[in-house]
Amino acid sequence: MKESIILAVDGGATKTTLTIRSIQGNCIFEKTTSGCNYQTIGVDAATELLSHLLHSAYLSTKLETIHAAVFAMAGIDTKSDLQTVTHIIKQSLQGTPFHIEELVIENDVQAALVGLVENQPGALLISGTGSIIFGTDGKGYIVRAGGWGHRASDEGSGYWIGRQILKAVFRAEEGLEKPTILKKLVFEKLQIHSIDQLVTWLYQVDYTNAQTASIASVLKEAVSLGDKKAIHISEIAAEELFLLVKAMLTKLHYEDKGFTLYLNGGILKHDLFIQGRLRQLIHQTYPQITISLCEDPPVEDIVRRAKYALKNVALSKKKPPLH
Template sequence: MKESIILAVDGGATKTTLGIQTSGGERLFEATAAGSNYQTIGANAVIEVLSDLLQKANFATKLETIDVAIFAMAGIDTQSDFEALTHIVQQALNSTHFNINKAILENDVQAALLGLVGHQPGVLLISGTGSIALATDGNGNVVRTGGWGHRAGDEGSGYWIGRQILKAIFRAEDKLEAPTILKKLVFEKLQIDSIDQLMTWLYQADYTNAQTASLSTVLQEAVSLNDEKAISIAELAAKELFLLVKASLNKLRYKGEPFKVFLNGGILKYHPLILNSLQQLIREDFHHISLSLCDENPIESIVKRAQYALLQ
């Protein structure tokens, strides 16, 4: 029996990965390029990123027909976003000679969730630069909690943590709070030695929220040194992430049955106190939840999502 050909795109805010595999798991091509969130870099830049990856895949594999292609893209939050990305993806596809039998465009987190759970119920919580939770009842209903971006939300994320660190430093400078070792660690990371320089860094013309998110990397060292403010920030981050999970379960009218919750993102992978506190909070309120920290490459979940689509 001839194996199907799957093309999967994981289009995140910081990087975009395109992979081509057979339905049996043979890898035919994989490449990574810059991020492809059109809300951040604009439609033309995303078309360029996708076109370049598709052309490289076309040249490397010499394939003519793709049975199913899934484009899991960051930035699909509204119907207008979906329409914009539909146009962007079509423009990129026009630059190649692939003949695609079935194409799917989804929010990247939704595609990853469906790849993880298939036709079963489950929740996927992600805390990286931003934070979001998506949940499904296994019957086609998908609900979202969070993911409103750094201007209005992203609680418990790398950006949120970075902002809490900055607030702690400035409040300590104003004698409103006790000093924290976070100041020393941030200064070392940024290679600066004064509050004035921190202000200059924070309000530079080319500032991005990813820069503030990068400060979250110092939190774990401060926690390991028993800094009270750092521990407080970590514990509050865990509470905020727990609320995303709890709200998602409530939206699905969860009744206490066995349920899977998948955890992903750099904050949960590299901050043990946040992860452990979050797991404890979930287990205290939901006794039949099984928790899994995702350890596979995100593109693999997208490929699985495409494999499920082949069966539909």
């Protein structure tokens, strides 16, 4: 009997990774390209990007049968989004000979959560360019909080932090707030020398949310230098992320039981001040919760999600037919 083959796509807002593995974990193909969130780049561009990735995967592997495929995609926030993304994926697959026996299309964070916990209770909080949390009771009930995009949500995210930094720089420039080291650090990062240049950078034609989010990386240095404004922004970011956790647990009807909260995303992995403050807030209110920092790249969680899907298919085949 041939070894089962799985395909996993981590389709984020910043980058997209497609990998093909054997069920034993051997990597047959893997490639990373730019983000494929259709809300950011449009339906046609997302379809073209996925088509190229899938075509490259087929040319490299010459495989035709994929036993389980999980497309974990950013931008699936509503039923309408799911329909749109499903259409994008099916259009992309038409250009390859791949025959997929079990196809799963989910929000990228939801898919990663299932890959992490399978049928155990737990949650996954991400703060990267955006912020979002998914939680499950381990019995199939899944809830979410946040992640509604930069226009209405994403508090505590890299984009949100970047905006707070920019506001602080401009307000200090106007004399509305005290001077902050954030101005010097932002100028150094962007290799600019004036507020005029900052405005030009901010309103460039090809501006993306990721550019504002990239500014968040200067926050931890400003905090280490004792900058009061940077410390304030960091504390508020942690509090906003804690509110996401609290909202998720309320929706999940959490009681003081064993529960693992996984943390991922650039802000939570690299800004130790924000991560530490968040841990403190959670432990003060929910002492029974175990907090675990994700070490593997997100695509590995999606691979585990695909294996879990394959396991469920096998279990369903073993069940006796209903009479």
